[in-house]
Amino acid sequence: MNSNRIVLFVAIGLLTIMVVANSINSNGDYIPLDSLEISAADNTENFSKLMDVLTHPRCMNCHPNDNIPKQGIDRHPHYFDMARGEDDHGFKATSCNTCHQSENNPYSGVPGAPHWALAPASMGWQGLSHEQIAQRLLDKSTNGGKDHKALVEHLTQDKLVLWAWEPGVDANGNLRETPPISKEEYIQVVEEWFANGAVIPVN
Amino acid sequence: MTINFTLNGSAETVTLSDDMTPLLWVIRDILGQKGTKFGCGKAACGACTIHVNGEAVRSCSYPIKFAEGKKVVTIEGLGTLDNPHPVQQAWVEKVVPQCGYCQPGFMMATAALLEKIPNPTDEDIDKNIINICRCGTYYRMRKAIQRAAEIKANELIETSKTS
Numbered sequence: 465m466n467s468n469r470i471v472l473f474v475a476i477g478l479l480t481i482m483v484v485a486n487s488i489n490s491n492g493d494y495i496p497l498d499s500l501e502i503s504a505a506d507n508t509e510n511f512s513k514l515m516d517v518l519t520h521p522r523c524m525n526c527h528p529n530d531n532i533p534k535q536g537i538d539r540h541p542h543y544f545d546m547a548r549g550e551d552d553h554g555f556k557a558t559s560c561n562t563c564h565q566s567e568n569n570p571y572s573g574v575p576g577a578p579h580w581a582l583a584p585a586s587m588g589w590q591g592l593s594h595e596q597i598a599q600r601l602l603d604k605s606t607n608g609g610k611d612h613k614a615l616v617e618h619l620t621q622d623k624l625v626l627w628a629w630e631p632g633v634d635a636n637g638n639l640r641e642t643p644p645i646s647k648e649e650y651i652q653v654v655e656e657w658f659a660n661g662a663v664i665p666v667n
Numbered sequence: 668m669t670i671n672f673t674l675n676g677s678a679e680t681v682t683l684s685d686d687m688t689p690l691l692w693v694i695r696d697i698l699g700q701k702g703t704k705f706g707c708g709k710a711a712c713g714a715c716t717i718h719v720n721g722e723a724v725r726s727c728s729y730p731i732k733f734a735e736g737k738k739v740v741t742i743e744g745l746g747t748l749d750n751p752h753p754v755q756q757a758w759v760e761k762v763v764p765q766c767g768y769c770q771p772g773f774m775m776a777t778a779a780l781l782e783k784i785p786n787p788t789d790e791d792i793d794k795n796i797i798n799i800c801r802c803g804t805y806y807r808m809r810k811a812i813q814r815a816a817e818i819k820a821n822e823l824i825e826t827s828k829t830s
Binding site for chain 1: 716
């Protein structure tokens with residue numbers, strides 16, 4: 465087998481991936497993945513867009529690997545030495561909810577959304593590669609036991625996740641930056657990526 | 668929008684066109700309780716700290732609509748001249764305040780801390796009492812927090828003896 469043929473086989477393998485697990489389509493219905501032909505090109509594009517969102521400070525700031533929430537586009541450590549605490553909600557008498565409520569506050573500029581908290585430590589993404597982030601996202605032992613269906617629901621319906629597109633104003637009254645693609649495109653990307661088997665592209 | 672809640676044990680009803688109005692403004696400007704202070708207005712300094720259903724909150728960043736049906740306590744309701752709260756007793760004993768502006772917030776934060784952690788360590792204090800005092804009374808406050816914990820513990824012992 466010459467090298468050209470090897471390259472050809474690898475290319476074909478990357479373009480058409482047959483997956484043996486189960487996934488769901490964009491309607492949320494389970495479909496057997498062994499009947500799916502996955503376009504590696506489409507899947508890679510969706511994966512790339514998804515990672516552009518997940519690694520944006522609006523998302524990443526609450527997925528630290530050092531138990532310290534971050535603030536702002538510059539990702540500075542949360543003021544006043546706030547940290548994860550025992551239950552991801554800060555400390556006993558000074559918790560996230562001492563300042564953050566279930567909605568953004570236009571007067572103080574304090575952001576808010578339902579169940580405001582840090583992501584669990586097992587879902588720390590800061591400093592990880594896209595591949596490593598995706599592995600943590602998909603691994604039930606790190607993602608809180610979520611299967612693909614539960615992940616799609618979490619990523620596309622959870623109000624704290626979607627807060628990234630309605631982050632309100634900061635303490636100076638300036639609108640916070642949102643992730644690089646629209647909420648609608650993000651939801652489509654998530655649904656398509658999972659419908660295509662949530663394949664992590666091989667670099 | 669009409670909101671009903673209790674303030675220091677008294678039932679209150681307020682009607683506001685903006686349900687996001689900070690609870691601090693309602694307490695001070697509508698209900699006339701001036702003990703809670705406006706500091707930064709950004710939930711940063713803690714001068715406006717009060718209790719809502721027993722939890723310390725920054726009232727400058729707490730919309731009035733979330734107070735519906737809740738129990739709100741400010742420094743005026745923490746204790747009385749005849750029966751001061753252990754935190755108030757300790758603050759007097761240790762002569763904590765300098766200018767005093769930030770102190771109600773610190774005292775409310777401390778009272779909430781002692782409900783959660785009756786005998787706080789220095790680390791507990793550092794993590795939970797994160798208000799800002801421009802006079803720099805932190806050293807005296809730390810001593811007062813520890814003294815308040817002692818007073819509160821002794822009160823509990825006395826209460827258990829008499830009951």
